[in-house]
Amino acid sequence: MASRLPRLTAAQAAARLGVKPETLYAYVSRGLLHRERDARGSTFDALDVETFAAGRRRAPVRSSAHPTTGSPLGVVQTDIADIEDGELLFRGRRARDLIDRPFSDVVAWLWDAQRLDAPTPPSAARARWWRPFRRTPAPWIASAPP
Incomplete structure (x- = not known):
């Protein structure tokens, strides 16, 4: 799943997943995440990391206002406010x-x-x-x- 977002370094991907770099590479060796190597080190697709992070979470508490299947980057979910189809919702x-x-x-x-x-x-x-x-x-x- 390629995206136009900047790629994450190994340190950034590990921080996003809340794991040590060793654990991140264990995910790579098991085929759970894909990395690209270059002269500076390994990089990871931001959306792949987000998708993997969402799959590792416990089942989210669903809000009656707007049940979702996942969150894009940079979205904070609350029980009070939500944006749906470009429209601001409160509860x-x-x-x-x-x-x-x-x-x-x-x-x-x-x-x-x-x-x-x-x-x-x-x-x-x-x-x-x-x-x-x-x-x-x-x-x-x-x-x-x-």
Whole structure:
């Protein structure tokens, strides 16, 4: 599996896998990893190392928001935030769907997802309740000195 990413040195590949260089070469001798030799030493394909690392991990705890089969380089998986198809998700909900909700509700929901299914959307009842106040100036405003 060739990639356009820079190749990893033996030290980098061993560090990524969390093993000693001797163990890395044991993987090579068993045919589990492929290396290329040059005048400076051995190098490893970054994606091959990532694939091998993913196969060595214990079964990941799957998030109900976005189950995945693996992680590309440089991705940090959390139970709170995820990017799926180029869209930011918080606990499985699109960020753009949370924009109109009160900040305090979203924060409370992020901290304790068990307590709230999702932040309360702006209610039509609340909007109807505020409508008269928006149209009619308060009496103290009308009587205030200029």
